[in-house]
Amino acid sequence: MTIAEIEASLLLVRQEQGLNAKALLFAALVSELFRERGFEPVVVGGSAIEFYTDGAYMSGDTDICWAGFPMPTMEQRAEIMSQMPGVRSHAGGRSWIYDNLWVDLLGELSCLAEKDFARLQTAAGEVVIIPAEDVLVGRVYAARKWQGYNAEDDACGKKLMATVLSEEIPFDWDEAMRIAESPKYKCLKELTEVRSEVEMELARKSP
Amino acid sequence: MPSTKLTIKPERSFTWEQWQARRAERRRVGNLVAPPVIRRKKSDGDEYLRETYEGERGPRFNMAFDPAADEYQK
Numbered sequence: 001m002t003i004a005e006i007e008a009s010l011l012l013v014r015q016e017q018g019l020n021a022k023a024l025l026f027a028a029l030v031s032e033l034f035r036e037r038g039f040e041p042v043v044v045g046g047s048a049i050e051f052y053t054d055g056a057y058m059s060g061d062t063d064i065c066w067a068g069f070p071m072p073t074m075e076q077r078a079e080i081m082s083q084m085p086g087v088r089s090h091a092g093g094r095s096w097i098y099d100n101l102w103v104d105l106l107g108e109l110s111c112l113a114e115k116d117f118a119r120l121q122t123a124a125g126e127v128v129i130i131p132a133e134d135v136l137v138g139r140v141y142a143a144r145k146w147q148g149y150n151a152e153d154d155a156c157g158k159k160l161m162a163t164v165l166s167e168e169i170p171f172d173w174d175e176a177m178r179i180a181e182s183p184k185y186k187c188l189k190e191l192t193e194v195r196s197e198v199e200m201e202l203a204r205k206s207p
Numbered sequence: 208m209p210s211t212k213l214t215i216k217p218e219r220s221f222t223w224e225q226w227q228a229r230r231a232e233r234r235r236v237g238n239l240v241a242p243p244v245i246r247r248k249k250s251d252g253d254e255y256l257r258e259t260y261e262g263e264r265g266p267r268f269n270m271a272f273d274p275a276a277d278e279y280q281k
Binding site: 001019020021032035036040042046051052054056058059060061067095097100102114115116117118119120122123125126128153155156158159161162163166168169170198201206 | 209213223226229
């Protein structure tokens, strides 16, 4: 990208007022700059959930991991991020801030539904998001199995489940169940319970 | 600008307009089963997040259509 293209994208980020949209625009620009150099950035974590649900869940940072190899070195990350005027780093190049919005450049992507990524095309570029199947199973696991019960993660998982059951996003149940049964999670029982609870809640509240 | 080399199924590829068009409905459905705002109280990176956002973990949700915006500012 030319400096003029980068500055035009940064202007879009600054002009956007909504946190979710603003974070996705900035992630799209960052993604474009890394893809230019042969890397495959993928948005994970709370920002990915926010993309799928608009659930008022994300914090002020967007997490980006790397699909496969190569992964950028710390020097490459600094070089690529420094193409954006006004971007500052923190924590040795792991975290970067622009217009009050943080991006964390993390490690290799851990993802089991490798053919179910989502892509959002924005005016600032293209952003790839971790599959909803991975996000949902991961959140159910975090809420009900990993360290006991976590109310915030459970509420988040239920919102994502409601979005799935309402067919607001494409979703492959066979893939989700395969992931839930995997050694990484072993939480098929919990996933099924959340699905039943949300189905009942939606049936009770829907006209 | 280079496109991703990852496999993306056509039904999982969204334009900005397609994504924006369903935001309010996704939020409505989610709010049927969980509170409007469920941001975690703590996580990694809290220190610099709280420094940036006056003690919070992020800025306010402030989309005009967003019922959570009012809720969060209470």
